Each structure stands twice: as C-alpha cells, then as structure tokens.
Amino acid sequence: QVQLVESGGGLVQVGNSLRLSCIASGGAVDNYRMAWFRQAPGKEREFVAAIEWAITLTYYEDSVKGRFTISRNNAKNSVTLQMNSLKPEDTALYYCGATRQYGDLKIVSKFNNWGQGTQVTVSS
Numbered sequence: 001q002v003q004l005v006e007s008g009g010g011l012v013q014v015g016n017s018l019r020l021s022c023i024a025s026g027g028a029v030d031n032y033r034m035a036w037f038r039q040a041p042g043k044e045r046e047f048v049a050a051i052e053w054a055i056t057l058t059y060y061e062d063s064v065k066g067r068f069t070i071s072r073n074n075a076k077n078s079v080t081l082q083m084n085s086l087k088p089e090d091t092a093l094y095y096c097g098a099t100r101q102y103g104d105l106k107i108v109s110k111f112n113n114w115g116q117g118t119q120v121t122v123s124s
C-alpha cells in the first residue's frame with residue numbers, strides 16, 4: 001500500500017493562491033491514478049481533480065476548472081494541486097488519494113489509499 005502525506009494548506013484571503021503537495025512513499029505515483037478530494041464540515045467528501053497514471057490526462061470538478069491545476073512530479077514522487085483565485089466555498093479539508101482501480105475517478109470508493117488531509121480556509 002502506498003502511504004500519502006499532504007501539506008501546503010493554510011488560511012488565505014479570497015483571490016489568493018495555495019499549492020498543496022502530496023508526497024508518496026511505498027509506491028511510485030506514476031503507478032497510480034491520483035486525485036484530490038475535499039470535505040467541508042457536515043458535507044460528504046467530493047471530487048476536486050485527478051490525474052491518470054503514466055500520462056498527463058487530467059480531470060476537474062466544474063467549479064475549479066480554470067482555477068486549479070493538478071500535476072505529478074515523478075522525480076519527487078509527488079502530486080501537487082495549484083489553487084488560484086480561491087473562494088470561500090473552497091474551504092475544506094483536502095485529501096490526496098491513490099488508486100489502481102479502473103473506472104470513474106470521481107467516485108470516493110474507487111480509492112483505497114488516503115492521506116490525513118490538509119486544511120484550506122479561505123476568508124472573505
């Protein structure tokens with residue numbers, strides 16, 4: 001099982017940027033389909049962005065398209081989420097996930113490897 005550790009969260013004002021990182025150990029990130037999900041208080045975990053294994057095909061939730069960018073750095077065995085033009089509704093605990101299952105990457109149950117999460121808070 002790959003182990004995942006997220007970092008980079010924090011408190012920012014509306015319109016600012018954050019860069020989240022997910023460092024993997026026990027497995028190479030290019031052997032996994034990687035994704036970011038988020039969970040706000042009282043809500044279910046929801047899909048944010050994903051990247052396919054070994055290629056750079058990416059997917060985004062509609063509300064973050066054009067603002068967020070997911071990328072993979074194989075040399076650092078990591079995945080990052082660059083978040084620009086942040087909004088208060090982006091406030092959540094952000095999780096990195098890894099899977100080797102086929103199918104829809106927007107489904108939480110497809111992922112069996114998760115980090116502990118990193119908190120992002122956007123103030124207005």
